[in-house]
Amino acid sequence: MSTQAIMTLLDPAKTRLIVMLCHHNADPDAIGAAYALSSLLTRLHPQTEIEVSSAEGPSRLSRHILSTLPLKLKKAPNIEEADVIILLDTNTIQQLGSWAQNIKTFKGPILAIDHHACHPQTQKLITLTVGDDEASSTCEIVFQLFNELGLRLTEMEATALLLGIAFDTCHFAFATSTTLKVVAEISSILPDVRKVLSLLSLPMEESERMARLKASKRVRLIKLADWITAFSKVSTYQASAARALLSLGAHMAVVAGQRGGNVSVSLRASQDFYDSTKIHLGRSLAQPLGDYLNGMGGGHAVAAGANGVGDADSVLTYCVDLLKKALSQPRATKSRVS
Ligand SMILES: [Mn+2]
Numbered sequence: 001m002s003t004q005a006i007m008t009l010l011d012p013a014k015t016r017l018i019v020m021l022c023h024h025n026a027d028p029d030a031i032g033a034a035y036a037l038s039s040l041l042t043r044l045h046p047q048t049e050i051e052v053s054s055a056e057g058p059s060r061l062s063r064h065i066l067s068t069l070p071l072k073l074k075k076a077p078n079i080e081e082a083d084v085i086i087l088l089d090t091n092t093i094q095q096l097g098s099w100a101q102n103i104k105t106f107k108g109p110i111l112a113i114d115h116h117a118c119h120p121q122t123q124k125l126i127t128l129t130v131g132d133d134e135a136s137s138t139c140e141i142v143f144q145l146f147n148e149l150g151l152r153l154t155e156m157e158a159t160a161l162l163l164g165i166a167f168d169t170c171h172f173a174f175a176t177s178t179t180l181k182v183v184a185e186i187s188s189i190l191p192d193v194r195k196v197l198s199l200l201s202l203p204m205e206e207s208e209r210m211a212r213l214k215a216s217k218r219v220r221l222i223k224l225a226d227w228i229t230a231f232s233k234v235s236t237y238q239a240s241a242a243r244a245l246l247s248l249g250a251h252m253a254v255v256a257g258q259r260g261g262n263v264s265v266s267l268r269a270s271q272d273f274y275d276s277t278k279i280h281l282g283r284s285l286a287q288p289l290g291d292y293l294n295g296m297g298g299g300h301a302v303a304a305g306a307n308g309v310g311d312a313d314s315v316l317t318y319c320v321d322l323l324k325k326a327l328s329q330p331r332a333t334k335s336r337v338s
Pocket of ligand 1: 029089115137138168
């Protein structure tokens with residue numbers, strides 16, 4: 001890692017203010033990395049002022065974690081006044097919302113620390129990239145920085161880094177042996193690892209529990225080829241309800257909700273549904289559903305959504321038709337590998 005280059009860039013003689021920016025809806029990896037790095041820099045350069053901000057605010061889970069971490073996010077960072085900007089867990093400036101424009105016109109050096117490959121357009125604006133495609137998380141990269149500087153983690157820094165790694169690896173399900181070694185080192189500093197990890201489970205609100213249960217009570221199951229698909233309606237928490245239907249056993253779930261004339265639809269699929277059918281929920285279903293509702297639709301392969309104007313029952317019927325059509329395409333009928 002280019003630790004020397006980072007330290008030269010952040011030379012306290014020339015750096016009065018550092019502004020650290022996390023992507024919108026900042027997750028525990030972004031927040032954990034921001035806290036640990038700001039704490040590291042404060043230990044080394046106590047005279048440098050540091051502001052940490054998350055575009056459009058952090059996620060609900062991150063807000064929960066921030067009740068434990070001694071980090072205060074700044075709503076309106078002084079981007080123009082900064083001597084150096086650090087982008088954390090953010091591989092394209094589009095993830096910074098309205099601040100993207102300020103980054104484009106920023107004259108000083110920009111440091112990017114991330115485990116995702118940087119978008120080429122954003123790369124042009126970056127002075128120094130500290131990346132590692134093999135790292136599980138931005139927190140793992142920040143841990144390496146502590147290691148190379150020979151700094152022992154404080155309990156709070158260890159808490160922040162462990163939460164970020166646990167979150168980005170889905171509770172270590174995607175961790176490599178390198179990551180697990182890092183986790184073992186971090187854990188050795190913490191008196192109660194289980195207590196720290198429990199910060200990642202948010203208690204579910206009663207309204208969300210009810211929405212999930214109502215969606216499963218109203219579910220309509222349709223077997224299409226080898227796939228069990230589930231369609232349901234609930235007025236709030238459609239995404240959570242669709243996830244719940246998957247965890248109950250559906251391969252693919254669509255939940256629509258109506259409020260007045262407005263309809264929201266959430267779609268979720270299991271990874272094996274996508275791997276076998278190659279039906280991309282965002283492109284093949286959510287986009288046409290958005291058009292059907294005179295609104296917007298899109299998303300990822302296994303998680304997508306659409307919004308617009310219409311009626312929940314008719315949008316579900318239309319979605320069944322779209323899905324049947326998509327499954328009858330040649331590559332979608334390929335038999336499932338079990
Ligand atoms: Mn991350």
